[in-house]
Amino acid sequence: MIHLDNVTKRYPGGHDALQRLTLDVDMGEMVFVTGHSGAGKSTLLKLLALIERPTRGRLVVNNEDLSRVSRRRIPRYRRDIGMVFQDHKLLFDRNVFENVALPLVITGTGTREIGRRARAALDQVGLLRREKQMPETLSSGEQQRVGIARAIVGRPKLLIADEPTGNLDPELSLEIMRLFERFNDVGVTLMIASHDLHLIAGMGHRRIVLENGMLAGETGRGAPAWAREAPRGD
C-alpha cells in the first residue's frame, strides 16, 4: 500500500528531514510512526499527502508512483486518501454535517447520496445527533471525531493521521484510537503519527520509530522484543 525507497527530503537551508528512508506498509496494516519531534514523522505524512515532494527516492502509494502525479492531479490523488489532523482543520462557518459532507461535495456526489453517506460516517464516530451543530459548540474530542468522519466519508483505502490525539486527554485518545482500529478491522490501511508512546505501546500494532529522519527501530510483526519497550519521548 505504501512503499518508500531511499526517500530523502531536504528542506531549503539544508536540513534533511528524512534520510534514505525505506519502508513498506502492506494493505490492511495499522502502523504507528513515532519519534521525537523533528524526527521526520510529519514530513513522512506530508510526502504521502503530496503536501511536500521528496528530494530523492521513490514513493509509491496504492500502486501510484507519486513522482508521476502532476500538480493538477494532486486533488484527485488526495480524494483517495483520508487525512486526519491534530488541529482537526474543520471549517467553522459550517455545521457538522456540512463539514463531513465536504469531500463528497467536492467530488460532485448527488445530494441524496451525500446525505446517506455523511450520516453513515457521523454514525460511525457516534455524532449522528450533532449534525446540525456548529463545530465551535463541540468539545475537542468531538471535533476530532468530526474530522475523522470527514476523512472516512469518501471511503478511502488509506487513512493517514498526524498526531490525531495530540490535544486530547488519555481517555479520549484511547477512544479515538479504538475508532481507528474499527476502520482497520474493515480493511482500511492506517498510518498514524503519534508521540503518545504509552497509548501506542498498549495497542500492540506495528510501530515505526524515526530518529533524525532515519529508521531507528521497528516493533510489531516479528520485531525484536527489546523494541517493544516504549522509549520515553516528548
Added chain:
Amino acid sequence: MTDRPRSGGIGAWLLRHVETAKSSLSRLASQPLSTALTMLVIAITLALPAGLHLAVKNAAQLSGGWESAVDFSVYLNQGVGEDEARTLAGIIESRADVEQVVFISADEALTEFKRDSGFGDALDALDENPLPNTLVVRPAVAGNDALIGLLREELTNLPETDLVQLDTAWVQRFNAALDLLRRVILITAVLLGAAVIIVIGNTIRLDIQNRRDEIVVTKLIGASAGFIRRPFLYAGLWYGIGGGLVALALIAVSLWLTADAVARLASLYGSGFGLSGLDWRESLTVLGIGAFLGWFGSWFAAARHMRRIEPR
C-alpha cells in the same frame, strides 16, 4: 468551474453551482456595508461612461432631427420689401432643385424672437426692426453636395441676397464633435472598466486572504482549483451585477433630476424634446459588462493569489 461530475450527473452539478451562487450571495449579504460600498464604487465607474453615452445619444437624436432638413436660410437685404420677397420666394420655389421655400417676414421673425429670446423689452426700445426678411429654402437634391453647392452659389449671387447660411453646416460640426466625444467616452469606458477589474480583484484578493485556512483545508481534502475558485468567481459576478444594477439606478435618478431642466431648455427652443433613458438592450449591456468585469476581476485575483495558498 468545469469540475465534471463523477457521480450525480449534470443535475447535481448544476445544483451545486446554484448552491455556490446562493452561498456566495448570502456571504456578501452578511457584510452589507462593505458589499454596498464595493458595489457603489463599481456602480459609479459603470454609470459614468453609461451616462456620457446617454448624453451623446440624446444629443445625436436632437441633431438627427435637423440633419434631414438641409435648409438654407437666405437673409435678404434690408432694402428688399415684403412683397418683393414673396415674389422672389415664388421664383426660387419654381426651380427644379428646390423643394420648398418658406417665407419668414421680418415682422414674424421679430415677434418670434421677442417671444423666445426673452429680450422682448430691449427689442421694444428699437425704432426699427433690425431683422431682415428671410427665405428658408429646402433643396430637392438633399444629399448631393455638388448640386447643393451650386444652388447655394446661385442664391448667394442674387442681388437681393445679403447672406446665405447653410443650416446644416453646424449640424455637421456638431456631429463631428459627437463622434469625437464618443471616442473619448470609449477610452474612458475602457479605463474605468480596468478600474472595475482592479476594484473587484482587490476585494476578492482580501476575501481569499481572509479565507486562507478554508482554502488550505479544502485543498487538503482534494478540492480542485476550480472548486475552490468557484465561490470567489460567483462573488465577483454578484459584485458586478449588483454594481450594474446600482449604476442603472444612478442613471435613472440622474435623468429624473435633469428632466425638468431639459424640458425647460427644450421649450425655450420651441421643441418638445425630452431626454430618453437607456433602453432595455443598453441596460442589459451595462449589467452584462458589470457581470463580465466582476467575473474576470475575481478570476484574475483567484488565479494570482490562490496558487500561492498551499498546505504546509
